[in-house]
Amino acid sequence: xxxxxxxxxxxxxxxxxxxxxxxxxxxxxxxxxxxxxxxxxxxxxxxxxxxxxxxxxxxxxxxxxxxxxxxxxxxxxxxxxxxxxxxxxxxxxxxxxxxxxxxxxxxxxxxxxxxxxxxxxxxxxxxxxxxxxxxxxxxxxxxxxxxxxxxxxxxxxxxxxxxxxxxxxxxxxxxxxxxxxxxxxxxxxxxxxxxxxxxxxxxxxxxxxxxxxxxxxxxxxxxxxxxxxxxxxxxxxxxxxxxxxxxxxxxxxxxxxxxxxxxxxxxxxxxxxxxxxxxxxxxxxxxxxxxxxxxxxxxxxxxxxxxxxxxxxxxxxxxxxxxxxxxxxxxxxxxxxxxxxxxxxxxxxxxxxxxxxxxxxxxxxxxxxxxxxxxxxxxxxxxxxxxxxxx
Amino acid sequence: xxxxxxxxxxxxxxxxxxxxxxxxxxxxxxxxxxxxxxxxxxxxxxxxxxxxxxxxxxxxxxxxxxxxxxxxxxxxxxxxxxxxxxxxxxxxxxxxxxxxxxxxxxxxxxxxxxxxxxxxxxxxxxxxxxxxxxxxxxxxxxxxxxxxxxxxxxxxxxxxxxxxxxxxxxxxxxxxxxxxxxxxxxxxxxxxxxxxxxxxxxxxxxxxxxxxxxxxxxxxxxxxxxxxxxxxxxxxxxxxxxxxxxxxxxxxxxxxxxxxxxxxxxxxxxxxxxxxxxxxxxxxxxxxxxxxxxxxxxxxxxxxxxxxxxxxxxxxxxxxxxxxxxxxxxxxxxxxxxxxxxxxxxxxxxxxxxxxxxxxxxxxxxxxxxxxxxxxxxxxxxxxxxxxxxxxxxxxxxxxxxxxxxxxxxx
Numbered sequence: 181x182x183x184x185x186x187x188x189x190x191x192x193x194x195x196x197x198x199x200x201x202x203x204x205x206x207x208x209x210x211x212x213x214x215x216x217x218x219x220x221x222x223x224x225x226x227x228x229x230x231x232x233x234x235x236x237x238x239x240x241x242x243x244x245x246x247x248x249x250x251x252x253x254x255x256x257x258x259x260x261x262x263x264x265x266x267x268x269x270x271x272x273x274x275x276x277x278x279x280x281x282x283x284x285x286x287x288x289x290x291x292x293x294x295x296x297x298x299x300x301x302x303x304x305x306x307x308x309x310x311x312x313x314x315x316x317x318x319x320x321x322x323x324x325x326x327x328x329x330x331x332x333x334x335x336x337x338x339x340x341x342x343x344x345x346x347x348x349x350x351x352x353x354x355x356x357x358x359x360x361x362x363x364x365x366x367x368x369x370x371x372x373x374x375x376x377x378x379x380x381x382x383x384x385x386x387x388x389x390x391x392x393x394x395x396x397x398x399x400x401x402x403x404x405x406x407x408x409x410x411x412x413x414x415x416x417x418x419x420x421x422x423x424x425x426x427x428x429x430x431x432x433x434x435x436x437x438x439x440x441x442x443x444x445x446x447x448x449x450x451x452x453x454x455x456x457x458x459x460x461x462x463x464x465x466x467x468x469x470x471x472x473x474x475x476x477x478x479x480x481x482x483x484x485x486x487x488x489x490x491x492x493x494x495x496x497x498x499x500x501x502x503x504x505x506x507x508x509x510x511x512x513x514x515x516x517x518x519x520x521x522x523x524x525x526x527x528x529x530x531x532x533x534x535x536x537x538x539x540x541x542x543x544x545x546x547x548x549x550x551x552x553x554x555x556x557x558x559x560x561x562x563x564x565x566x567x568x569x570x571x
Numbered sequence: 572x573x574x575x576x577x578x579x580x581x582x583x584x585x586x587x588x589x590x591x592x593x594x595x596x597x598x599x600x601x602x603x604x605x606x607x608x609x610x611x612x613x614x615x616x617x618x619x620x621x622x623x624x625x626x627x628x629x630x631x632x633x634x635x636x637x638x639x640x641x642x643x644x645x646x647x648x649x650x651x652x653x654x655x656x657x658x659x660x661x662x663x664x665x666x667x668x669x670x671x672x673x674x675x676x677x678x679x680x681x682x683x684x685x686x687x688x689x690x691x692x693x694x695x696x697x698x699x700x701x702x703x704x705x706x707x708x709x710x711x712x713x714x715x716x717x718x719x720x721x722x723x724x725x726x727x728x729x730x731x732x733x734x735x736x737x738x739x740x741x742x743x744x745x746x747x748x749x750x751x752x753x754x755x756x757x758x759x760x761x762x763x764x765x766x767x768x769x770x771x772x773x774x775x776x777x778x779x780x781x782x783x784x785x786x787x788x789x790x791x792x793x794x795x796x797x798x799x800x801x802x803x804x805x806x807x808x809x810x811x812x813x814x815x816x817x818x819x820x821x822x823x824x825x826x827x828x829x830x831x832x833x834x835x836x837x838x839x840x841x842x843x844x845x846x847x848x849x850x851x852x853x854x855x856x857x858x859x860x861x862x863x864x865x866x867x868x869x870x871x872x873x874x875x876x877x878x879x880x881x882x883x884x885x886x887x888x889x890x891x892x893x894x895x896x897x898x899x900x901x902x903x904x905x906x907x908x909x910x911x912x913x914x915x916x917x918x919x920x921x922x923x924x925x926x927x928x929x930x931x932x933x934x935x936x937x938x939x940x941x942x943x944x945x946x947x948x949x950x951x952x953x954x955x956x957x958x959x960x961x962x963x964x965x966x967x968x969x970x971x972x973x974x975x976x977x978x979x980x981x982x
Contacts, residue, residue: 205761208591212763219762220591224702224755224948228616246868253865255756255950407982415699 181250182243183216185354186257187347188288189237190274191266192452192549193229197222198330199266202340204239207347210363211241211355217248223256225278232493233450234274241354259290261351264343267326267452267549268299269513271309273400275449280403282449284311286395291315294350294387298322298339300567301514303388309514312395320387322346323567325560326452326549335557337564338377341368345378346385357382377568384570396517403444428481430527435481441491447474448519451494452548453510456540459484459526459533461507468498468508478523486523496552510552512545588766594728594757595621597764598664598690598750601732603628604772608659609637611647615669616702617754618692622664644669648676648687655685656786656794660736660779663687666754667694670708680747681716681810683795684784686739687747688732692758693857693908695947703948704754706856706909710885710920716810718748718817719886721856725764728752730834731883733767733775737824740779743816753908755948756858767832775831817887840889842881843896845871849878851963852897854925855906856882859944859951863906866956877960888924894932897925901967903939904959906951910943916974919943938966944978955979 187207189200201222208218218241226235238257242248251257265271265285273282286295295317297306303319310319327339341364348357360378365371412418423439455468462484469477469485476491477498487498499508526533547556592600599621602610612622628634637654641647644665651661665673670691680687691709695701709719718739722728731750739748752758786794798806818840825839836842844864846852853863860881870877880896897903907919914923922941929936942959945951955978966972 205591208761208763212591217763218591219760221593221760224617224759227702227759249861250865253862253953405981408980409982 182247183353184243184247184251185241185351186251186260187239187241187262187264187354188257188260189239189264189266189343190234190270190285191237192231192270192326193226193233193235193277194231195328195331195549196266196326197229197235199327199340200235200237202330203264203343204237206340206344206360206363207239207355208241209367210344210359213362214356214359216241216243216355217245218242219248219252223276226276230277230450232452233277234270235276258288259293260288261290261293261354262347263289263293263295264347265295265297265299266339268297268301268306269326269452269548270449271297271306272513273311273449275445277445277450280405280444282400282446284313284400286310286313286317289313289317292317294318294320295390296320296322296343296346296350296385296387298324298326298343300325303390305514307390307395308517310395311400312393312397313390314392316392317390318350318387319390320346320350320385322381322385323570325564328550336370338374338568341374341378342381342568345380345382348378349382349385350387380568425481426478428527429524431481433481436479438478438488439475441475441488446490446519447493448490451492451513453494453496453512453546454489454492454516455487455494455496455498455508456511456537456544457485457487457522458504458507458509458537459523460530461504463504463507465503467501467503471497471501473497478521480523484523486521489519489521494548506541509541510546511540512548515540515544587768590764590766591761592624592725592764593620593759593761594722594725594752595690595692596624596761597725597729598732598752599624599628600764600766601729602662603634604767604769605660605733605736605776607634607636607662609639609651609654609661611639611641611650611661611663613641613644613647613665613669615644615666615694616692617694617758618664618666618669618690620692620758621690625662644673645676648673648680648689651687652676652680652683652685653786655687656683656781656784658779658781658785658787660740661687662689664690664692665708666692667708668697671696671711674711677712677717677747678715679795682806684745684809684813685747686736686745686779688735688739689747689749691749691751692754693751694754701947702754704756704857704908705946705948706751706920709749709751710909712749713886713920716746716813717886718744718746718884719751720748720884721751721882723753723757723858723860723881725757725762726834727836728757729764729766730828730832730836733772734824734828736776736779737827738820740777741820741824742780742782743820744813745784746810746813751857753858756861771831775827814887818889821884821887838892840882840884840892841896842883844879844881846878846880846896848876849900850876851902851904851960851967852878852880852900853904853906853956853959853963854880854882854897854921855908856885856921857908859906859908862951862953863956866953866960869953870957870960875960875964877964882921885921885924888928890928891932893925894929897929898933898935898937900937902937902963904963905939905941906945906956906959907941907943908945908951910946916941918975922975938972939974940966940972941975942978943975949979952979
């Protein structure tokens with residue numbers, strides 16, 4: 181068998197679709213100029229992509245036809261040499277809309293392989309989100325925000341070519357930096373400038389070794405798929421049970437209303453931001469609960485509204501309609517380590533919750549990919565450029 | 572008919588190019604090289620990659636044609652049927668239940684002797700609404716006079732599309748032809764494809780000439796009147812004559828293709844892989860060929876003598892040739908990516924047709940086992956193929972096996 185390489189690119193569905201595709205195509209075409217053969221494709225089950233839901237694209241590269249065929253025998257590579265992550269909140273784990281179950285971001289990375297994350301954070305911050313593994317791998321950062329580069333309305337921030345430069349540094353046997361730069365110059369608009377970006381990242385990209393056991397120890401739920409005899413006839417699925425009141429941890433009394441929700445698909449990995457709620461300043465106007473497109477608010481026994489983090493996709497509509505300043509604030513998902521109910525925490529210890537809330541709102545990153553308000557791009561540009569200088 | 576010739580750079584006429592494209596995109600490129608006149612489209616996954624790529628070519632000025640997004644698949648196929656009757660070179664396509672929605676239009680086209688070339692991006696038929704590959708969509712027209720061919724890689728898709736225009740528009744044929752590409756595995760995965768020089772395509776593809784069947788004010792004919800029992804049988808016999816001529820025409824065109832483009836496909840009807848000294852063979856269509864070939868290489872290293880026959884042309888079904896190639900094996904394992912509920916032995920379409928061809932044409936009757944596998948877009952895996960081969964060897968050694976089995980099923 182000749183040489184065989186696999187790269188996966190994990191991004192937020194739709195927004196980062198083109199960026200991911202440009203990266204996998206770039207790998208194949210640059211490697212081809214070095215005499216290798218390759219294949220570029222997306223995980224078919226992700227398609228049609230849903231806004232923000234994790235999706236994967238792949239590049240398979242081989243030294244010869246027969247080895248390429250070997251690499252194609254299993255449609256999606258079970259193991260990859262390099263995994264590129266286009267939005268660092270994906271480091272918390274990924275679940276495709278077509279599947280059951282959250283997978284760790286590094287699940288497919290080979291022993292000694294490299295996880296490349298586009299992020300403004302440092303490796304230690306990411307390792308507080310990434311699940312631990314039994315085998316060592318490398319973690320490297322391409323400094324930057326989650327990018328929509330490639331989307332026709334988005335300003336090209338060179339994330340595609342910077343990632344290609346990082347890949348050439350991480351695995352030169354797959355594709356050399358020279359081939360990458362030649363490809364960029366020949367095939368991409370603004371090729372000369374973009375080749376420089378690729379080179380800068382190639383020079384600055386420095387992955388760290390992640391030893392076995394480093395990362396979080398979270399146990400992820402496992403789903404057993406049904407056997408054919410156990411499935412109901414007629415392509416039928418049972419509905420969710422009706423909801424009901426739930427316990428107030430302070431009074432131990434039942435009250436409020438929590439609707440029955442889908443217990444198989446949790447929105448944890450579809451979010452890039454989550455709403456944090458100030459129960460003290462809430463005026464109980466009901467607007468957040470009414471306007472949530474997913475019905476993700478529970479009515480609490482004191483008449484306030486609590487976000488159910490299993491169902492919340494982080495759209496921000498609640499924060500937009502809330503009439504009270506800073507009663508609901510959207511904060512980047514990377515700032516959080518669990519999905520515990522905020523109201524239950526509040527009711528257990530109101531003072532501690534207030535402190536946590538204040539700190540989270542003050543220090544937490546209040547943006548994610550994309551633009552939530554006019555002028556956000558211009559605001560973020562200077563810092564983004566400065567970061568890019570660092571690699 | 573295209574009245575505008577788009578300016579082409581001098582060197583592009585003679586240059587062979589290379590592109591990283593999917594099977595469906597490769598067919599779009601072939602349509603551009605064939606200078607199609609009328610294309611109808613209606614979005615449905617996974618065929619629609621061809622529609623998107625083609626509309627990009629039209630928008631970029633690389634393809635001059637009427638590009639019509641119809642109100643549905645029924646209209647899609649009605650429009651190209653009529654356009655072809657008026658002398659236009661046409662292209663259309665669909666997938667799954669989209670193809671089924673076009674069924675009335677698909678049904679009437681062969682009798683009218685209209686050469687539509689269509690892409691079927693093979694997709695599971697609803698219900699459930701699944702996007703993955705099954706072959707029942709394309710197979711549903713197998714009795715109606717359509718030609719059907721399956722390809723397993725993007726290069727073959729491009730080449731077969733050029734071949735398809737020449738075969739379908741041959742005056743001895745003049746019937747519609749559907750090229751099947753497995754959804755996902757071929758429609759959505761990009762590989763390196765050689766694009767032939769336009770100059771060579773011009774040598775290979777003559778203009779579409781409808782002759783005395785052309786619908787035109789200067790040629791006064793009526794097409795598709797009502798007919799009764801006095802006439803229908805003779806009309807059916809005409810289409811039957813097409814099927815008698817089809818294998819010969821196909822052989823001629825493949826030989827011409829090889830002569831002009833230099834790419835050799837050998838026997839057009841099926842591909843043989845390591846069958847020379849095989850004891851058992853596997854049989855199937857489409858992209859399952861990749862895991863099958865990889866498994867065969869693995870088993871051969873262990874000394875197991877197994878080969879693979881990949882069927883390309885399902886219609887016409889080259890019964891005598893297939894029987895001659897397969898009769899010498901001790902057992903045959905069909906890997907079936909379709910269903911045929913209530914059929915003889917509850918087998919799928921391919922195995923049922925294969926058994927029928929062997930029954931009539933073969934000197935011996937090796938056991939033909941059917942393995943329902945990879946339905947709904949589930950992968951045909953290397954372990955699946957190993958299991959299938961093992962069971963087929965059991966049959967070869969005289970131990971009777973069930974005629975139809977499910978592989979890779981939970982339960």
